[in-house]
Amino acid sequence: MSRSKRPPLFLLFPLLILLVPFTAMQISEKVNWSSMDFLIAGMVILLTSFGAYYLPQLFKNSKIKIVIGLIIIAAALLFWAELAVGIF
Numbered sequence: 001m002s003r004s005k006r007p008p009l010f011l012l013f014p015l016l017i018l019l020v021p022f023t024a025m026q027i028s029e030k031v032n033w034s035s036m037d038f039l040i041a042g043m044v045i046l047l048t049s050f051g052a053y054y055l056p057q058l059f060k061n062s063k064i065k066i067v068i069g070l071i072i073i074a075a076a077l078l079f080w081a082e083l084a085v086g087i088f
Contacts, residue, residue, distance in 0.1 A: 010046040011046070014041075014046045015042075018041060018042055018045070019047055021033050021037060042078060045076075047076075048072060048076035052069050056069055
């Protein structure tokens with residue numbers, strides 16, 4: 001199968017990553033996420049992986065691709081930190 005015909009694997013990443021807090025909620029009372037927490041986390045992870053997968057394909061220069069990838073990941077981490085503890 002060619003790369004364009006199969007669904008990208010980044011669509012599964014939010015589900016796999018969100019299994020960690022879901023499993024932790026079953027084991028410990030210290031992790032207490034609501035359904036809104038899971039929804040927002042899933043959206044952030046999905047949008048980050050979507051951007052990191054598709055945006056670098058718009059450019060041919062490897063250095064630009066790396067910079068774009070780093071910017072996307074840094075923006076996602078800053079947004080996540082703001083939601084978690086309010087750094088700004």
